[in-house]
Amino acid sequence: MLSNKVKRKLETFTDLPAIPAVISDVINELENPNYDARKVATLIEQDQGITARLLRMANSPFYGLAKKISTIDLAIVILGSNVLKEILISLLLHRVFRNVKNTIFDVKQFWNYSIFCGAAARFLSRKLGYKLVSEAFVAGLMHDIGILILMDKFRNNFAKSCRLQSEENFSIIEAEMEVFECTHCDVGAWFAEKWNLPEQIVSAFYNHHTPFFISDNEVYSNDFIITPTFNKIKYPLTAIVSMSEWLAFECGYKKWSKSDVEPAYYISNEIISAVINNESLSPEAVLAVLKQSVLDEFEKATAMLSFNI
Numbered sequence: 001m002l003s004n005k006v007k008r009k010l011e012t013f014t015d016l017p018a019i020p021a022v023i024s025d026v027i028n029e030l031e032n033p034n035y036d037a038r039k040v041a042t043l044i045e046q047d048q049g050i051t052a053r054l055l056r057m058a059n060s061p062f063y064g065l066a067k068k069i070s071t072i073d074l075a076i077v078i079l080g081s082n083v084l085k086e087i088l089i090s091l092l093l094h095r096v097f098r099n100v101k102n103t104i105f106d107v108k109q110f111w112n113y114s115i116f117c118g119a120a121a122r123f124l125s126r127k128l129g130y131k132l133v134s135e136a137f138v139a140g141l142m143h144d145i146g147i148l149i150l151m152d153k154f155r156n157n158f159a160k161s162c163r164l165q166s167e168e169n170f171s172i173i174e175a176e177m178e179v180f181e182c183t184h185c186d187v188g189a190w191f192a193e194k195w196n197l198p199e200q201i202v203s204a205f206y207n208h209h210t211p212f213f214i215s216d217n218e219v220y221s222n223d224f225i226i227t228p229t230f231n232k233i234k235y236p237l238t239a240i241v242s243m244s245e246w247l248a249f250e251c252g253y254k255k256w257s258k259s260d261v262e263p264a265y266y267i268s269n270e271i272i273s274a275v276i277n278n279e280s281l282s283p284e285a286v287l288a289v290l291k292q293s294v295l296d297e298f299e300k301a302t303a304m305l306s307f308n309i
Contacts, residue, residue: 023088116298
């Protein structure tokens with residue numbers, strides 16, 4: 001839960017990132033399965049920066065089109081509503097990263113880590129049958145925004161928490177609780193609510209470091225923990241986001257972290273084993289295949305979201 005002192009200070013800031021009206025209006029319009037492409041194009045054309053970025057995306061080698069795309073209307077058709085939403089949220093988050101002072105850790109590494117988590121969440125959502133693939137990408141991409149807010153707005157205390165991680169062998173969660181009496185998960189969920197993000201995304205931000213057997217009461221029976229399948233987990237998007245961060249650690253994309261101690265995740269070893277289970281291969285071999293699949297997804301996402309920090 002967000003501590004009162006952190007909440008009071010957050011509420012005093014007038015420069016916290018906000019969703020520009022153009023992006024908010026476009027995303028709201030895209031929520032309608034029968035959205036009007038011309039109306040969406042008209043909204044996008046109000047922002048020259050977004051217009052230029054989308055046209056550059058549509059004409060990138062990633063899509064391999066022979067003919068140059070010169071209008072937003074056609075770019076929308078080429079990209080599709082789900083990719084368009086991903087790009088808009090990524091643009092928005094990139095602006096947040098760009099404004100953060102790079103003094104405590106490498107923000108560029110953190111941006112790459114965020115894209116990796118988004119790509120991993122998208123891959124896992126397909127593998128596990130979570131239908132809202134684009135939502136999973138956005139949740140993975142943004143899930144640790146609370147870290148950026150703490151670093152940017154509570155710099156001295158954030159530096160203290162980093163010292164606890166590097167010098168006292170605290171996990172990031174232990175260090176944040178010691179210094180802030182809350183965690184980046186609490187801050188991120190508060191921020192997600194401010195942005196009116198869907199409830200399942202807020203839950204993913206809030207719970208991705210809460211072990212599922214604490215959050216999901218139904219896993220208890222006669223004082224024994226029952227391992228749930230993915231389909232029986234109360235917060236499936238949280239599990240996907242949590243696993244995406246675990247994969248980021250496994251694949252070496254958490255180098256920005258000041259701690260060698262991994263925090264808890266909203267998953268168990270049993271759930272991870274279920275994801276990598278394959279009767280014909282060893283768990284190690286399946287994990288290697290899983291890592292490579294996620295890295296391939298990350299490469300695609302990086303090609304699409306080629307922003308400079």
